[in-house]
Amino acid sequence: MKNKFVIKVAEEKHLPYAQTIVDEMETSAKMRGTGIAKRSPEFIEKKMMEGKAVIALTTSGEWAGFCYIESWSHGQFVANSGLIVNPQFRKSGLAKEIKERIFQLSRNRYPKAKIFGLTTGLAVMKINSDLGYEPVTYQELTTDEEFWSGCKSCINYDILMAKERKNCMCTAMLYDPEESVMKKLKGRRLDFSKNSKLYERYMRIKKSRLIRLFVKPQNPVIK
Ligand SMILES: CC(C)(COP(=O)(O)OP(=O)(O)OC[C@H]1O[C@@H](n2cnc3c(N)ncnc32)[C@H](O)[C@@H]1OP(=O)(O)O)[C@@H](O)C(=O)NCCC(=O)NCCS
Numbered sequence: 001m002k003n004k005f006v007i008k009v010a011e012e013k014h015l016p017y018a019q020t021i022v023d024e025m026e027t028s029a030k031m032r033g034t035g036i037a038k039r040s041p042e043f044i045e046k047k048m049m050e051g052k053a054v055i056a057l058t059t060s061g062e063w064a065g066f067c068y069i070e071s072w073s074h075g076q077f078v079a080n081s082g083l084i085v086n087p088q089f090r091k092s093g094l095a096k097e098i099k100e101r102i103f104q105l106s107r108n109r110y111p112k113a114k115i116f117g118l119t120t121g122l123a124v125m126k127i128n129s130d131l132g133y134e135p136v137t138y139q140e141l142t143t144d145e146e147f148w149s150g151c152k153s154c155i156n157y158d159i160l161m162a163k164e165r166k167n168c169m170c171t172a173m174l175y176d177p178e179e180s181v182m183k184k185l186k187g188r189r190l191d192f193s194k195n196s197k198l199y200e201r202y203m204r205i206k207k208s209r210l211i212r213l214f215v216k217p218q219n220p221v222i223k
Pocket residue numbers: 028029082083084085086089090091092093094095096097118119120121122123124126127
């Protein structure tokens with residue numbers, strides 16, 4: 001697996017892959033039936049030109065995966081967003097490798113930043129947890145309006161707003177460089193794999209409760 005893909009910081013020569021990446025992001029979101037913040041090919045190209053994206057290709061040059069960095073609150077917060085793996089290469093550890101690479105890149109470029117993610121995906125939660133992220137409340141994330149306005153194109157945006165940005169379908173996870181050092185010193189780290197069943201259950205309950213708030217009964221009771 002390790003030698004099958006070339007994983008590197010994207011640059012100008014990778015611009016032609018932008019449209020494929022955007023198309024796959026949209027297709028995958030539709031397949032999952034979940035919300036997604038929409039990205040344009042121009043946006044992806046900009047990330048590549050700024051050296052804020054990681055791309056994975058096969059040794060024959062076929063696109064295999066992608067992820068990019070965004071920074072908020074004047075660089076105090078960083079998100080590794082838009083993780084996507086070509087469906088034919090999924091479940092072989094590629095997302096994990098891409099996330100490790102983009103995490104390193106984020107740490108190098110923004111050593112003091114808190115790195116966070118919002119996701120409904122168990123795979124991503126697992127990878128994040130291995131990297132040292134911990135689940136947090138939304139209040140611990142950036143308050144940067146620009147970040148939250150990225151959620152406008154998500155199908156769950158009404159839920160987010162109704163909950164006054166305090167909760168939604170996504171689980172928030174955060175890597176705090178300062179806390180991480182403390183936890184390493186104390187030997188205290190959350191083991192996600194031991195708790196993944198609990199998370200699955202928590203997410204099911206959260207989803208059903210949040211959705212219930214928004215689905216009107218078919219036959220309302222007339223008083
Ligand atoms: C989510 C996605 C990036 C995972 O890519 P991948 O290359 O298949 O993931 P990996 O093989 O690196 O798997 C990472 C871990 O998650 C687990 N995993 C993978 N897919 C999973 C799934 N659907 N449900 C639960 N766990 C899953 C793997 O078993 C692995 O755990 P391990 O390290 O204990 O073996 C890929 O399915 C994808 O592109 N999906 C569509 C876009 C998307 O959902 N992006 C995330 C937005 S937040």
